[in-house]
């Protein structure tokens with residue numbers, strides 16, 4: 075179950091008639107921590123150890139013990155892992171760029187990160203970074219040599235896969251600031267749709283859009299749920315948050331349907347990541363995971379092993395000595411939840427393997443056919 079299927083093997087197993095895989099030369103990604111490969115770390119300080127311990131054996135700008143779904147996507151096309159646009163050190167953008175940062179929202183927020191708020195790099199800011207990336211890449215490439223080899227070729231902007239995974243932070247914001255979902259979510263959809271149309275104007279042809287996962291299964295939402303909304307489902311996930319996520323997802327699906335009508339020459343694939351993740355939570359034992367809702371790298375024990383004041387990688391003074399309090403569990407490969415908010419490499423790989431098949435997609439194309 076830990077094997078990463080190649081496209082050819084996948085197409086054979088699905089017995090599809092169209093057998094040639096798409097050769098995306100680049101991925102350009104927008105999103106939040108679910109796909110941040112170093113943006114927030116480059117800006118506000120690195121994700122501390124033990125983040126990265128399983129795969130990179132050191133922190134690698136990701137909020138996980140290892141790789142994210144976007145890493146497995148890049149690997150499946152034979153591409154190197156995506157550099158964060160915001161990272162000015164050792165980056166190589168010849169095969170794409172990642173504009174996602176942890177804490178990003180679709181709607182620009184006013185509460186800053188250091189006050190418990192959000193990343194300043196909202197989706198519209200990510201779009202403006204993308205526009206600069208596109209225009210300045212060409213100027214810099216003209217310098218030749220190493221500059222050219224580190225930048226995306228002009229023709230790749232049309233051939234690239236444009237992927238999105240954003241919305242989770244908008245849902246937490248709207249819920250905890252008591253805003254009306256019926257007012258807030260349509261505003262996010264307008265922004266999302268405008269951003270996609272602008273990327274299309276700049277050449278984008280292939281869009282791979284993740285919906286948002288089951289927020290109500292994540293410890294950071296579970297422990298904060300108000301007493302008026304304690305209801306849990308049979309898996310132990312908070313019903314109120316999952317309903318909110320589903321409401322967002324239904325509107326996102328409608329928005330993508332409308333985009334297909336507005337831009338008929340463009341490929342839009344809507345990926346129901348929610349259902350893949352929820353399937354993992356509800357059948358965790360079957361897939362080799364234990365205590366599905368318990369945080370691996372956390373503090374405090376209990377059902378969720380999560381404490382808002384002592385997060386993964388946080389240190390504290392115990393008997394006069396500084397010690398790591400937010401420690402990793404001994405078997406991250408058997409945990410779904412990494413730090414109370416994000417998923418482990420093992421869970422990300424499992425979800426990737428599910429969604430890459432196309433069975434959670436509309437239209438039902440596998441990832442490696444996303445150029446059809």
Ligand SMILES: *[C@@H]1O[C@H](CO)[C@@H](O)[C@H](O)[C@H]1NC(C)=O
Nearest residue numbers: 154166167168169220223224
């Ligand atoms: C950047 O990455 C590309 C593709 O992975 C590679 O061919 C190129 O040599 C890299 N450039 C440098 C300077 O490492």
Ligand SMILES: *[C@@H]1O[C@H](CO)[C@@H](O)[C@H](O)[C@H]1NC(C)=O
Nearest residue numbers: 249250251252253300301302
């Ligand atoms: C939202 O409502 C709850 C319950 O009425 C209240 O405790 C909380 O302070 C409110 N939050 C905000 C940001 O207004």
Ligand SMILES: *[C@@H]1O[C@H](CO)[C@@H](O)[C@H](O)[C@H]1NC(C)=O
Nearest residue numbers: 323324327328331344346436
């Ligand atoms: C998304 O919308 C399409 C119609 O455009 C529908 O066929 C599909 O079932 C929807 N997917 C989900 C997961 O709701």
